[in-house]
Amino acid sequence: MALRIKTDDEVLVISGKDKGKTGKVLRVDAENDRVFVEGLNIIKRHQKAQPGSTQLGGVIEREASIHVSNVALVDPKTKKPTRIGVEVRDGKRVRVAKRSGEVI
Structure with missing residues (x-):
């Protein structure tokens, strides 16, 4: 199944510990239906320390993945969560926000 959420999309977390927060999608793992959102779902x-490397050891914080069903795309026009539709306009497939009809 092809995911309708892409890298650099603005998404709202609709369930989990970061519910209600928004962020930009950094990476999409389509194989496992998961997305990595900037500044959200932080794990430690x-x-x-690796010998011969400049990177030191210690506690490192980074984003963990969130299942795609737990995020909703933010409508560019209304700034509210929306579902995504796909339409053909001028011979090209485009993603469309269901809430406002705006091309994403």
Whole structure:
């Protein structure tokens, strides 16, 4: 199944510990139906220092993935969550916000 959410989309988290927060999609894992959202679902990883590397060890915070069903695209016109439709306009497939009809 092709995901309708793409990198750089503005999304709203609709369930989970970050419910109600918005952020930009950094990365999409289409194989597992998951997205990585900037500044949300932060996890801590305890990393050992690697010899010969400039990166030090310690506790590193980074974004974890969120299932695509737990995020909703933010409508560019109304700034509210919306579903996404696909239409053909001028011979090209475009994503359309269901709430306002605006091309995404």
